[in-house]
Amino acid sequence: MLSVVLPAYNEEKMIQKAxxxxxxxxxxxxxxxxxxxxxxGSKDATWEEIEKAAERNPNVVGVRFSRNFxxxxxxxxxxxxxxxxxxxxxxxxxQHPPETLVEMYRxxxxxxxxxxxxxxxxxxxxxxxxxxxxxFYKMISKAVKIDMSRASxxxxxxxxxxxxxxxxxERNVFFRALxxxxxxxxxSVEFDVQERTEGESKWSTRSLIQYAIKNIVIFSTxxxxxxxxxxxxxxxxxxxxxxxxxxxxFTGHAVEGFTTVILLIxxxxxxxxxxxxxxGYYIGKIYEEVKGRPRYLIAKRVxxxx
Ligand code: UDP
Ligand code: MG
Numbered sequence: 153m154l155s156v157v158l159p160a161y162n163e164e165k166m167i168q169k170a171x172x173x174x175x176x177x178x179x180x181x182x183x184x185x186x187x188x189x190x191x192x193g194s195k196d197a198t199w200e201e202i203e204k205a206a207e208r209n210p211n212v213v214g215v216r217f218s219r220n221f222x223x224x225x226x227x228x229x230x231x232x233x234x235x236x237x238x239x240x241x242x243x244x245x246x247q248h249p250p251e252t253l254v255e256m257y258r259x260x261x262x263x264x265x266x267x268x269x270x271x272x273x274x275x276x277x278x279x280x281x282x283x284x285x286x287x288f289y290k291m292i293s294k295a296v297k298i299d300m301s302r303a304s305x306x307x308x309x310x311x312x313x314x315x316x317x318x319x320x321x322e323r324n325v326f327f328r329a330l331x332x333x334x335x336x337x338x339x340s341v342e343f344d345v346q347e348r349t350e351g352e353s354k355w356s357t358r359s360l361i362q363y364a365i366k367n368i369v370i371f372s373t374x375x376x377x378x379x380x381x382x383x384x385x386x387x388x389x390x391x392x393x394x395x396x397x398x399x400x401x402f403t404g405h406a407v408e409g410f411t412t413v414i415l416l417i418x419x420x421x422x423x424x425x426x427x428x429x430x431x432g433y434y435i436g437k438i439y440e441e442v443k444g445r446p447r448y449l450i451a452k453r454v455x456x457x458x
Contacts, residue, residue: 153237154178154185154257154308157230158244159223160202161192165350167201170244171212177250183257187212189244190230193220223354227305227327231314240308241327242269245348248306252343256308265313265336265451269306272342281357288364295372298332306343307331312451321444326367336451373436380429383422390418 156174160167171187178185189202191214202214215233217226227241238260242248248269256267274282286301293300305328309317316334317327332338355363368375397414400406 153235154183154253155188155230155234155236155239156185156253157188157190157227157234157239157241159190159192159226159230159241160194160198160244161220161223161226161354162194162196162198163244163351164194164197164201166245167198167205169350170246170250171205171209173246174250174253175209175211177254181254181257183254185211186234186236188230188233189214190226190233191216192223192226193217223305224325224327228318228325231309232318234314236311238308238310239314240306242306245351247346247348248304249343249346252306252341253308255341259339259341260308260310263337264339265310266331266334266338267308268332268338268340269304270340270342271302271304272344274302274345281360284361284364288368291368291374292326292329292371294374296329296332300329300332303328303332304343304345310336312336316449319446324366324370326370329367329371334449336449373432373439376432376436377429379425379432383425383427383429386418386425387422390422393418 156178158170163170167189171189174185174187187205187209189205189212191199191202193216199214199216202212202216206212206214213233215229217229230241231239238257240253240256242250242253252269256269259267274285277285289301289303309331313331313334313336316336317331320330394415397406397411401411
C-alpha cells in the first residue's frame, strides 16, 4: 500500500480537490493507497474539509495539530501516521503533479527505496531570489554531499527509509536534506512545478530568509568556520603590515611609540579571531554529538540467519 502524506495549512479549497485527483489517478493505475492529511493548525475550514473527505473516501485519514507547527513537523507527523509499505510526501496545493506519483511508485516496485522529485525548472523567480536560493543550496549540498539545487519536498520513501527518518532523535529537522542524508537506493524523477490554483503561498521573503538561516544552522557547521577564515586573512594582512611597520621603524620613519601599538592590535586581533574559530569548531562538534544521529544505517543484510 502507498501512503500519500499531505501537509495542509489553510488549504480548505484544496483538500477535496487533492483527495479526488489522487484517488482518480491511483485508482486508474490499480495502486492501493491511503491519503494522510495533516492539518497544521489551520485557521480556516481545512479540518472540516478533511473530516468530510474521510467520510466520503475510506482511504482518507487525517490528523490535526493543536496549533501551527510548520511544514516540517507536519510531514514527519504524516510519516509517523502512515501505514503504507511506501510513503509519498507532497504538497496539498497540487503544485507537485500527482501523475508523477505513479512514476515514482513504479520505480519503488523496481526496488528503489528513496525516489526524489526533482524540479525540472524552478518556476518564476526574481534574479535575487535565484541567487540567494543558489547560495543556500550550495551550502546544504556541501553538508549532505549531494547536489540539492533542484531538490523538493516531493518524495516517495520505502518503509525502511521512513523508519530510518523517524528514528532520527533530533528535534529540528530539514526533511529535504535529511531524506538524502539517510542514503538508500535512490532514484530521481523530474517534474514541473505547477501553478497554484487556489489560495496563496505561505512563504514571504522574510520567512524564506528565516527558513534558509535555520536550515543552514541545522544542517551544516559551515557558518562557524567563517571566523576561522576571516582570522586567517587578518593574520596574513597582519604579517604584511608588521613587516612594513618594522621597516619604517628601523629606517627611522616611524612616529615614536606607534610601532608597538600597531603590532599589538594586529597580532592580538588575528589571534582572537583564530581562537574564536577554534572554539566554533568545537561547538560544531558538540552540536553534531547533541543531535545524536545514528553512526550508520543498515539497508540490508545477507547470510544465514540474518
Ligand atoms: N504548509 C504547512 N504548514 C505551514 C506552511 C505550509 O503544512 O506552516 C503546507 C501547505 O499547506 C502546502 C505545503 O506546505 O501543502 C507547501 O506550502 P506552500 O504552497 O505555501 O509553499 P510553496 O509551494 O509556495 O513553496
Ligand atoms: Mg505551494
